[in-house]
Amino acid sequence: MSPAKSTSATARSVTTAHSVVEPSSRSKRIAATLVIVYAVVTMIPLVWIFLTSIKSPPDSISYPPKILFTPSIEGYCNLFTTRTRQTPEYIASLPEPEGVCDAVTRERNMVIAGPSNFLPRFANSLIIAFGSTFLAVGLGTLAAYGFSRFKVPLADDLLFFILSTRMMPPIAVAIPIYLMYRQLGLSDTALGMMLLYTAVNVSLAVWLLKGFIDEIPREYEEAAMIDGYSRLQAFRKVVLPQATTGIAATAIFCLIFAWNEYAFASLLTSGSAQTAPPFIPTIIGEGGQDWPAVAAGTTIFLVPILVFTILLRKQLLRGITFGAVRK
Amino acid sequence: MAEIRVAHLRKAFGAFVAVQDSSFTVADGEFLALLGPSGCGKTTTLRMIAGLELPTGGTIRLGGEDVTYKRASERDIAFVFQLFALYPHMNVRRNIGFPLLAQGVPRAEIRKRVEETARLLQIDHILDRPVSGLAGGDRQRVALGRAIVRRPMCFLMDEPLGTLDAEFREVMVRELRELHNRIRATTVYVTHDQIEAMAMADKIAVMNHGIIEQFGTPQEIYDRPASMYVADFIGSPPMNFIRFTAGLPKGARAARIGAAEVEMPEIRADVAPGELALGVRPEHVRFAEASPLRGAIYGSEYLGTNQIVTVETEGGLVRARLPADHSYAIGEPVGLTFKSERLSLFEARSGRAIPSALHEGALDREVRHG
Ligand SMILES: Nc1ncnc2c1ncn2[C@@H]1O[C@H](COP(=O)(O)OP(=O)(O)O)[C@@H](O)[C@H]1O
Ligand SMILES: [Mg+2]
Numbered sequence: 001m002s003p004a005k006s007t008s009a010t011a012r013s014v015t016t017a018h019s020v021v022e023p024s025s026r027s028k029r030i031a032a033t034l035v036i037v038y039a040v041v042t043m044i045p046l047v048w049i050f051l052t053s054i055k056s057p058p059d060s061i062s063y064p065p066k067i068l069f070t071p072s073i074e075g076y077c078n079l080f081t082t083r084t085r086q087t088p089e090y091i092a093s094l095p096e097p098e099g100v101c102d103a104v105t106r107e108r109n110m111v112i113a114g115p116s117n118f119l120p121r122f123a124n125s126l127i128i129a130f131g132s133t134f135l136a137v138g139l140g141t142l143a144a145y146g147f148s149r150f151k152v153p154l155a156d157d158l159l160f161f162i163l164s165t166r167m168m169p170p171i172a173v174a175i176p177i178y179l180m181y182r183q184l185g186l187s188d189t190a191l192g193m194m195l196l197y198t199a200v201n202v203s204l205a206v207w208l209l210k211g212f213i214d215e216i217p218r219e220y221e222e223a224a225m226i227d228g229y230s231r232l233q234a235f236r237k238v239v240l241p242q243a244t245t246g247i248a249a250t251a252i253f254c255l256i257f258a259w260n261e262y263a264f265a266s267l268l269t270s271g272s273a274q275t276a277p278p279f280i281p282t283i284i285g286e287g288g289q290d291w292p293a294v295a296a297g298t299t300i301f302l303v304p305i306l307v308f309t310i311l312l313r314k315q316l317l318r319g320i321t322f323g324a325v326r327k
Numbered sequence: 328m329a330e331i332r333v334a335h336l337r338k339a340f341g342a343f344v345a346v347q348d349s350s351f352t353v354a355d356g357e358f359l360a361l362l363g364p365s366g367c368g369k370t371t372t373l374r375m376i377a378g379l380e381l382p383t384g385g386t387i388r389l390g391g392e393d394v395t396y397k398r399a400s401e402r403d404i405a406f407v408f409q410l411f412a413l414y415p416h417m418n419v420r421r422n423i424g425f426p427l428l429a430q431g432v433p434r435a436e437i438r439k440r441v442e443e444t445a446r447l448l449q450i451d452h453i454l455d456r457p458v459s460g461l462a463g464g465d466r467q468r469v470a471l472g473r474a475i476v477r478r479p480m481c482f483l484m485d486e487p488l489g490t491l492d493a494e495f496r497e498v499m500v501r502e503l504r505e506l507h508n509r510i511r512a513t514t515v516y517v518t519h520d521q522i523e524a525m526a527m528a529d530k531i532a533v534m535n536h537g538i539i540e541q542f543g544t545p546q547e548i549y550d551r552p553a554s555m556y557v558a559d560f561i562g563s564p565p566m567n568f569i570r571f572t573a574g575l576p577k578g579a580r581a582a583r584i585g586a587a588e589v590e591m592p593e594i595r596a597d598v599a600p601g602e603l604a605l606g607v608r609p610e611h612v613r614f615a616e617a618s619p620l621r622g623a624i625y626g627s628e629y630l631g632t633n634q635i636v637t638v639e640t641e642g643g644l645v646r647a648r649l650p651a652d653h654s655y656a657i658g659e660p661v662g663l664t665f666k667s668e669r670l671s672l673f674e675a676r677s678g679r680a681i682p683s684a685l686h687e688g689a690l691d692r693e694v695r696h697g
Contacts, residue, residue: 219412222379225399226406227473228429241416 046302053295060291074108075292077101079118079283079300083110118297120272121279126304127190128275129258132197136254137247139198140205141213145235147206148213149221159210162203170200170263178267188273196264201254208253212246213239248315252308259305276301329390329480330355331376331513336385338371338537345371347537349385353481353530356511358504360524363534364560369517370409372534373483376515378402390480400429405474407484411466413458413473419445420454423472430477444476447506463491467499471506481513488523500526521561525549533557551686552671555678558606564635567607569642570675574600582672585641587620590667592684598674603681605642606671609635612647618662624655638663 023031052060056072083105091111097103105112143162147155177196178187186192216239224234240247266278280297284290331353338346346368353359361369374380376387378399387395394402405426413422420441427437445451448468453461458469467487474482487503488496504527507514518524524531525545532542533556541553552558558566571584575598581590582605589605622640634651637644638661645663655661672681680686 217410217412219408219410220414222377222399223406223408223412223414223473224425224429226377226379226402226404227426227477228400230400233429238414 049295049298052291053299055292055295057288057290057292060295061289072104072292073100074104075290075296077104078290078293079296080116081105081112082114082116083108084113085110116283117274117279118276118283121274121276122300124190124193124269124273125259125276125301128193128197128273129255129304131190131194132201132258133251133254135194135198136201136205137209137251139202140209140250141240141243141247143202143206144209144213145239147210149218159206162206165203166200170261174264174267177264181268188269188271190273193265193269193273193275196268197254197258197261201257204257205250205254208250209243209246212243212250216242244315248312252312252316255308256305329513330388331359331481331515332386332388333372333376334386334388336372336375336387337383338368338375338380339383345537346375346382349534349537349539351532351539351542353513353515355513358507358514358516358527358529360528360531361515361517361534362521362524362531362560363519365519367534368537369519369534370485373406373485373515373517377404377406377483379406403477403480405477405479405482407470407474407482407487409486409489411470411487413466413469415457415459418455418457419450419461419469419472422458422469423454423476426473426477440476441472444472447475447509448472464495464499467491471503475506475510475512479512481515484514484516486517486519488518488520496523503527521563525561533560535560550669551680552606553680555604555606555673555675558671558673562608564609564646564648566671567609567612567643567645568604568673568675569607569640569645570602570604571642572600572602574598575603584620587618589620589665589670591670591672592668594672595682595684595686598672598681602675604673604675605665606673606680607645607665608669609646609648611666611669612638612645612649613664613666614647614649614661615664616662618664620663622661622663624657624659624661626657627655 053075054071054073055066055069056074059066059069059072060075077100081101086109088109091106091109094106094111097106102112146152147159152158181187181192184192186195220238220242221231221234224238225231229237260277261275262277265275269275269278276297280294280301283293283297333352334350336346336349337344349372351359361372363369371380375382376389378394378397378401382395385395386393389402389404414425417425423444424437424441427440432440441454442451445454448471450465450468450472453465453469458466461469470487474484488499491499500523503516507527516524516527528545530543531545531548533540533548535556541548541557543551548557549561552561552566555568558568569584571582573582575582575594577594577597579594579598580592581588582603583589584605591605620640622638622645625637625639625644627637628635629651632651633648636647636649636655638647639645640663647663669685671685672683673679674681
């Protein structure tokens, strides 16, 4: 921050009209406009999904689409419950509704039959995505450190080979994996999905992290080893703290992949290990075109990534302090 | 503290030999400068002593113990890197205390010793600062602090002043030597700067292409260079070489160069006829009208208290360090004489010094000029 400020200050004092160092205020304005336009364009679908999630089902399919409407919690109620249709007489005979959702459901001549599968599916997604991210980043960091610091025979070929696991589209390898998983009893298990996502992500993690670790001078570890630490201790106390930026960035990429993955999940999971992405579209089939429920599921689905990214923002933006080594 | 004894040390990287057959001993409490041009194998030698690189052959003993194949962490040495290598995620205090933490020293004791060390290096006022904002000299002191806080058997330093600017380097050279005088730790100091080496070291090892060309005190290296390489590397301007062809019998005290008979220290071996080089330090050259060794003024450099005058002779250019009170015209003919008891004689082809009375310690350790 401060170097940028001082540069602009000097630049301005030297030349008031045009500066070679600083972009002109006009091009800055153009850049800002482009960024805002791009942000709006990408945000519109998200905003629309959120708005749909708080519409009532009739409002959600009205044409022309409603911009102004009375917010309704029905989508969220439908997302978390299963309902059965009843006669108005039966509903009238019931005692007072317990809670908002009960009341909203009864207005549609239905009663809540029980919780939906959304929460367990969402939990599957959390376990599988965070678990595989943890494994991929952990293994990736160790492998990247190895590739970066030791003479690994055929290192270049190995790195290429690792990357090649990502060259085929998932659908091309899905059938062999499906057959393999059936043999191994890994079909429709959280462990199976975690291993699969780890395998896919570890290649990305190794490549990304190798770049970050290559940037950390070896002298740090050597200094630590001379100071009396073992290589593993030096790795933990000196390399890891300096690789946090890289690790955070890698973790976010891995998490986003594992969280959003649809193809493998829909082919390999159907029951107990199903993740949220293949589950959310199935909501639509339960009792009419329930767009608010789908939108509610999608909105909730976005939250963990958002929170994770915001939590790691500091690490991502901090940048690596090379100050102590470089002149 | 301890002695470092290196014997027949060798390091090859594939087919390339970075260090060949190095042997030297650094006595307890001594300061050795490993001096040589960039790429001659100084860092590699130091890294082998530290345990960061495994030798291809030879042995390293620290305080009598063979540590050749021991890990760096088991050697009880401290290393100051060329780039300082301060841990950027720790502040000054934690950087200095880090080696003590590895030894499991209790916190209160760490605190005490870090503060002691900081006072010794006069950095106690920056103990709680992050290292990233420090000036070059302070970083250097923190790196030194991290090295001395442990009181290791010996210090290894790899061009620790290389990144500092010239002015500050002089200050640090003095500080480092004073520090050494106070703590008397066995030290190996790598540098390519002969002035640093001369100013600080008790002993200097001059390296070239992985070979130690000469090992000795700064005076020995300056006054009695073992090879033309050493003579040329040390001194500024370096030693003059006057090339001539002759054969000399053992006991000869003079040689014929052109028309002149030049006296020199008594030769201690028969020298077969061949090309020889007479080595003369610029401060041992004088002008004398009557001398049969003739030349013409080629140029001069004014240095304040004295001047370097370059003379063109039949045997090549000769530089003389002369008082600055007289100026010479270019092309002016002059006669040259040399301070005969200080001359070196080399075999030009091998570059080796020919043994003479000069090498017998006949010379008292005079203060060097310049
Ligand atoms: N790890 C290595 N692999 C291959 N060659 C190396 C390695 N380390 C050093 N060298 C080579 O060995 C020679 C000596 O290097 P070094 O000891 O760093 O020289 P100095 O410190 O005297 O400048 C150089 O030519 C360098 O290229
Ligand atoms: Mg070096």
